[in-house]
Amino acid sequence: MKTLLIILSLGGLALTVIPSVLVFLQEITLEDHKLYMIFGMILWFTTSPFWIKEQEL
Template sequence: MKTILKPLSYIGLLLTVMPAFLVFYGVLSLDNHKLLMLIGMLLWFVTAPFWILKKKVD
């Protein structure tokens, strides 16, 4: 499961960072920027906690 979640998380991070640079260089419109960042944010927050958090051992 971690092998699937990690790449999806990193894709989510990439979708939150790259659109800002693409808008800066005039490649991407602001509306598409907002949509890609929303998708990236949701992808990151849905997948990352499952492989980042470690289980507490008592």
């Protein structure tokens, strides 16, 4: 389960980085960029808290 959450979280991060590069290269439109970024943000913030834990001191 934790592995699946990590994969989904990294996919969300990829959806926040890759579209920016694609807009810069003029491969996708700005509207598509915004859609991918929102989906990636939601994916990251809904999956990452379940596998990232703070280190205890």
